[in-house]
Amino acid sequence: MENQDPAVVDAIKESGESTLEKAKAKAKTKFDQFMSVSLNIAVTGKTGSGKSSFVNALRGLQDDDDGAAPTSPLECTMVTAMYEHPEMPNVKIWDLPGIGSPNFKAKKYLKDVNFNTYDFFIILNSERFTENDIILAKEIRKLKKNFYFVRSKIDNDMSSEKKKKGFDQQKVLSIIREDCQKNLKELGDPEVFLISSFDSEKYDFESLQNTLEDELPEHKKYALLQAWPVCSAATLEKKINMFKRMILAASSVSAAVAVVPFPGLSAACDTGMVVLFLTRCYYAFGLDDRSLTRLSEKVNKPHLKDLAKSKLVTAIREKALARLQVSAALATIATVEYLLSLLPVVGSAAAAGISFATTQYLLIEGVNDLANTARVIRKEAGLASVH
Template sequence: MYEHPEMPNVKIWDLPGIGSPNFKAKKYLKDVEFNTYDFFIILSSERFMEHDIMLAKEIRKQKKSFYFVRSKIDNDITSQKRKKGFDEQKILSIIREDCKKNLKELGDPNIFLISSFDLEEYDFESLQNTLEDELPEYKKNALLQAWPVCSAASLEKKIKMFKRMIWAASLASAGVAVIPVPGLSAACDLGIVVLFLTRCYYAFDLDERSLARLSEKVNKPHLKDMAKSKFVTAIREKALTRLQVSAGLAAIATVEYFLSLVPAVGSAAAAGISFATTQYLLREGVNDLANTARAIRKEAGLDSVH
């Protein structure tokens, strides 16, 4: 099992190949605890075999989703480039049709051609979109946060998702504000803001590891130094408190507390102030992180000007 480095609720299991010595086909689903998983990706760097088809049939019987992924497509393209009359789209079409031919017993399943070294190419984004369409809403959001940014559209989709989530996070903040405990609302608001914007930071690939990988890929070392916005810096230095505990926001927290002591009307007012304050901070943070991510991708030459 591989736990996502920033999202512990997203786990990927690398299962043994069906029919391997310790996992015989007849007992495979029981031995790998089939019901544990949300969906299956059947992966091959060559052609899909009889065991792959057998597994897909069993998954279908259990009414779970499976996806065929043909990996290392970059190797196939590289090996064909020197040949006369090279046509990349033609090569991809031949590979796809060959895969479908081997899987004809399953009807017409989707085949996704990917290269882990170049997520922007081939079918990686198509796989992401397909998973999103077929997963329940709450799992869709978790997947979208965990998925790497593979295009401008992918980034914008993540940004829209986080902006939609701001309302719910702000409402949670308002719910705490009605409790008349000194400092409780401010502490919870800070926790909500820190968690929310830290997830944005990783989802938008602004962490140092992602930026280093991107810089190396496009041979532009200075990209690592572009993530200098106030929110990126605060998250990286674990100093988000500096953004919230200003004189103005500290005063708001004090007003919230005293309002929460007043029955009914005071509590509602405290909740409203907390909601508005948290919403403002989250909007500012998401916009700041989103604009930083867009600028970095533009400088990397990956996206056109928006």
């Protein structure tokens, strides 16, 4: 390793492997998991409990967006419906028929909905949890998978209770939580998450994310955190730190020791990887037009979109496709020179003349650029505090 760049040598040592090729193979496995690991989330509950709105919220969509799960009161989930995440097709959210409906009896429900498909179950209700919910939870437990109770439409409860004298939001939330848990005693007092599908910044939406993240295998956490909507400043920082931790793996995949043999830097890094990685950041940090429009409307500040004006953000917005595919990403930004022109002080990375150093530099600078843009937007929206 004495002829290799010190940065590459350090990367090999950190990987725990003895050679560059072994380090690259290990890094590639980790990077591939990060970018494409599947996650299948099952959402079940009785008709009218707000399942479709919850499915849309997890996908970062409003109920009237193109591709959103239908929420009309005339719509009734009688068959299993699968919805891909708009920017991460490897994350799928399944809207399951309510247990106890005529076509889905409790005893054979899990077989009918293909139980093994899902990584975990969300059992959702807009009122008290019922005997059918408890039966389903017991069956899921028997089969060694996790389930989570989510009490939906908390915004409706708050709107109603605000009309009463002496309204105390925390007291109302405590009463609702205790009432839900009272019906679930025989399951050992499972946690109940109180959420509004229309305001992920409030109530237990972030707490639900934290719990899911804690209980998923590490490679599944990558998919969850990338796909989960930015529901708080803390969530944004988690996303930023996750992408920063993955930079070494991404850089190692493209590691090479040959000096660039001609002027220019197109051979000095894996352009497609850089573009794909930074485009995924762009969506995960909520910098796409749909996310910014939703945030602007929520806080009544139409100018928020104007703050996402860094050259890198603009380049991704103008070039990226709605669906992330590697082939599409390769075509978005044609040369490394163009990427480098968007970022400052490129000489030191360029001089290294190796794929690892150039890729690492671009990813560090790119993630920082996108992260700082997202922070500025949240601060302007009045949502900058990390609790």
